[in-house]
Amino acid sequence: MDTQRILIVDDEQSIREMLRMTLEYEGFSVDEAESGIKGLQRMSAMRPDAVILDVKMSGLDGIETLERMKAEFPEVPVILLTGHGSIETAVEATKKGAFDFLSKPPDREKILITLRNAIRQSSLLRENLRMREEIHGPDEMIGSSASIRSLRETIRRVAPTEAYVLVTGENGTGKELVARALHRSSGRAEKEMVEVNCAAIPHELIESELFGHEKGSFTGAAAKRIGKFEQADGGTLFLDEIGDMSPSAQAKVLRVLEEGTFERVGGNGRIAVDVRVIAATNKDLPLEIREGRFREDLFHRLNVIPIHVPPLRERREDIPALIHFFLSESCRRNKLPSRSIDDDAVRRLQEMRWPGNVRELRNAVERLAIMVPETIMPADVSRLVYGAADAEAGELPMDVSFQEFKDVTEETFLRRQLERYDWNVSRTADELGIQRSHLYKKINKYGLERKG
DSSP: OOOOOEEEOSOOOOHHHHHHHHHHHTOOOOEEEESHHHHHHHHHHHHOOOOESSSOOSSSSSHHHHHHHHHOOSSSOOOEEEESSSSSHHHHHTTTTEEEESSSSSOOOHHEEEEHHHHHHHHHHHHHHHHHHHHOOOOOOOOHHHHHHHHHHHHHHTTTTTOOEEEEETTTOOOHHHHHOOOOOOOTTSEEEEEETTTTTHHHHHHHHHBOOOSSSSSOOOOOEEEEEHHTTTTTEEETTGGGGGHHHHHHHHHHHHHSSSSOOOOOOOOOOOOOEEEEEEHHHHHHHHHHSSSHHHHHHHTTTTOOOOOOOOGGGGGGHHHHHHHHHHHHHHHHOOOOOOOHHHHHHHSSSSSHHHHHHHHHHHHHHOOOSSSHHHHHHHHHHHHHHHHTTTTTOSSSHHHHHEEEHHHHHHHHHHHHHHOHHHHHHHTTOOOHHHHHHHHHHHHHOOOO
16 A cells, blocks of 8 residues: 655644654655645645645645645645634635644644544545546646646636637647536536547548438438537537638538537438537637638637637646656556656656647656656656657757667657647658558557547
């Protein structure tokens, strides 16, 4: 069983020392911070199993710190300590998500009982989250940067409404994650969120994919097909990479959004649907409009609530927390023993440019988890992860063989080209001037796969 990690946040050194001695004697792993701000920073880095938090602190006090902790890490239980206990404070703390409220000086047995109960309840919540992730994929937005806090707040405000949303951002930033978070916090969460990757469907088939078709409506239509709009009735339709949708399909989507009805391809009667649409793109749609590739009226219809997902380079302070999260997730998914990572290795990763954003970082951490049997060190990062990030920064490590250099460079190049063409293998092969079968062999050789 893994050692349970406890974070103590208290501005009294004597209290921190007393709690540390008590908890370490009981077998817990303990970290500490002397202020709310430092406590939030340590929480992002270590991902504790529980937090013991003082209420009365200078600067960010305990109640404010509690609110921030529960907003960013809702599954982590927080136990509050105070030397000035009152019923009013206890009620306020409980409303804001505190697991329990204890008076100073803390009684040893009471602390241990409360802490173990909190961790037990948290483990059940995390198991539920794990099961949900296996079904839907992870939906956590990791980080405590100002941009991520603002993104969470926007989602919190927008999700319960019926407004259409346009999510923008570079490849790999997590636009689909935002769409899932909006759906799961909406009144439509009990219904399905149906996803359509507009860039991955040939233009001649996109209308059939969205609206369905009647039997015999075109060559190859051997049976009636229900389209994505019908499948999403009562729920949410996520139109990913909508900037790649054909003009004729754009016109029909606009009509559905305006009238709430559509016709199947080859059909006569109109079908009514109740669908909330969330769209996403990595393109500059105003530029696409000016160049005649995207309808301005559809843009304004979708852009009721614009949400921009920041690139990783604009929130580097979130990278350590992302690394620890992806490391744990990779070990669980690949059925590996738990891995640890050296602080200098974390800093090494944090300094990289990550043109592929969060998706590229996750792939790199998974590679480290699989290839490094114990603690991940800076040399492992240089050997296994320099790839696109270091090549762009002009930093190529010299402690690898020529064959390793060629392999990693080729892997990085192919990954970036596949992402450039949204993992359309045929188009990527054509653009690179190689046979599709040859590209497939390279994909299999390096274990390349689309994620996020």
